[in-house]
Amino acid sequence: MEQEKIKHRDAKEVKNMISRLNRIEGQVRGVRKMVEEERYCVDILVQVQAIQAALNGFNKMLLSEHIHSCVVNNIRAGNDECVDELCETIKKLMK
Template structure:
């Protein structure tokens, strides 16, 4: 009976991997058709860069901690509290990045008469507020 369970698990794993490959292929196809600002780059100051990376490293650590909690069968509410903390950290990261973007990229483009930047900002804000 254990062999049947293992066989079923192996089939599920193969199906999941197959779905992941299809998802990755779809992402790759979408990336080549991207109509967003993917081609643009932003030079950040050393301070801004270090702050953003520091925040992302902390968030990454939080996610690893959540994964470990699931693996160790932690109590659901305890995991939920940690997920909420990770969400708050991501939201904080977004706020800092958005503020920096407005102060630098958007302000500079407006000074240069590039009004399309305002439209881009509006679209970005709409995506963030879903």
């Protein structure tokens, strides 16, 4: 059984990630309210696109941090398998 991987983040990084996620969560709640209020479809779709853009921004930030820390550290330690993991992750993100 593979050991669960963890990533220690500094307080600034965690704060930034939580802040972004809180904004996304608020956007999702806003869309739910729009549905409950029977708002026009196009207005809801525009807000959903904004949520998708925010999630993409979160993914870009997290992927960049992952490459600069986890991937670099693994390669320096001789663990080249992390490159295959990174490639698979990018494939999943690009679906």
